[in-house]
């Protein structure tokens with residue numbers, strides 16, 4: 001009766017997508033409080049009652065001036081600080097209060113970004129089959145992925161994964177996981193959400209702790225969401241970027257270069273001043289390996305670039321070692337300038353900005369590169385690399 005049973009191999013082949021995973025929609029969101037970078041040292045030392053620490057204020061001012069950042073958005077405001085005075089003192093036990101605020105704020109910010117990505121994608125939220133959520137800002141279960149699924153009305157069978165403490169490479173890792181899920185599950189539609197609020201790592205300045213001063217100068221809050229799926233169904237679904245290849249590399253002997261740890265007073269972190277140099281020494285090898293695996297030969301200046309702007313010096317080093325022309329990292333520099341380093345979320349903002357710029361180029365009759373690269377970095381030191389292809393039928397309008 002009926003046809004002979006398929007082999008397991010045939011069943012698996014039938015479960016897989018035919019084409020590559022692609023970005024089908026992008027959305028971003030930020031909290032309402034915007035801080036101008038040139039006013040930040042005054043703001044920070046005032047709200048933390050630390051005006052007497054003039055050396056540290058001078059250092060923060062020097063870092064802000066060189067940061068390449070114009071403004072940042074943050075969830076924490078002065079009313080919250082007034083209600084939680086322990087937030088300014090890293091020795092006081094304030095983790096409970098931070099987690100309480102973050103547990104609500106992180107998924108809500110993600111929901112705003114996700115609603116925009118879903119609107120651009122053009123299908124109902126109930127068609128989402130998988131959710132990958134990345135954050136360093138929470139420490140509770142059920143966690144932000146569960147809450148986001150409720151806020152968006154996702155189906156109860158949505159397959160959820162949360163990535164915690166991946167820091168600045170969380171966006172790259174989530175997108176790589178989404179690629180695997182979409183390509184290995186025919187018809188899958190994966191929502192990637194990254195949402196970070198720096199409240200978990202906000203403290204007043206403390207002598208002898210330059211890491212904290214660096215973080216206060218660079219980090220901002222934001223959420224980014226991406227819908228990923230293979231074999232887009234025209235005309236509703238339009239691929240913005242196809243994901244051609246993805247890899248992760250850990251730089252040996254750099255375990256201590258970037259670290260984050262949750263303790264009773266919030267999240268402590270250390271960022272070595274060698275990070276820009278270490279990345280500069282290692283990114284080209286990742287790129288060479290990626291393009292060799294694809295069998296594509298290219299000049300770096302023939303690509304479009306979506307690099308995580310971890311700091312201005314990181315972009316400068318990468319631009320230098322790869323010999324990139326002025327403007328090749330413009331999308332990354334723009335996002336750094338207007339939002340700061342929003343950790344894992346930032347690379348989604350860069351993708352969004354990149355496609356906006358490609359629209360302008362196309363409207364002006366110019367040509368944008370067909371192939372490009374997304375890279376994100378974080379503790380490990382970990383480098384996430386993804387080779388992207390922009391299809392010629394690209395709908396670049398976005399939301």
Ligand SMILES: CC(C)(COP(=O)(O)OP(=O)(O)OC[C@H]1O[C@@H](n2cnc3c(N)ncnc32)[C@H](O)[C@@H]1OP(=O)(O)O)[C@@H](O)C(=O)NCCC(=O)NCCSC(=O)/C=C/c1ccc(O)cc1
Pocket residue numbers: 059062063066067068167168198201210211214215219258260269271272273274275276310311312313314341343378379
């Ligand atoms: C904009 C910088 C900070 C300064 O510009 P510069 O061109 O290097 O300028 P200078 O060499 O004159 O340095 C200015 C000051 O910055 C100081 N500085 C220079 N890197 C450092 C340094 N890692 N430490 C602490 N002082 C420094 C440097 O010592 C100096 O201090 P001073 O001599 O007192 O003026 C630049 O070095 C830069 O972009 N660095 C890259 C920063 C970086 O590694 N970012 C990636 C890591 S991000 C990450 O892991 C995220 C973790 C995270 C954690 C918590 C969160 O909430 C969210 C996320």
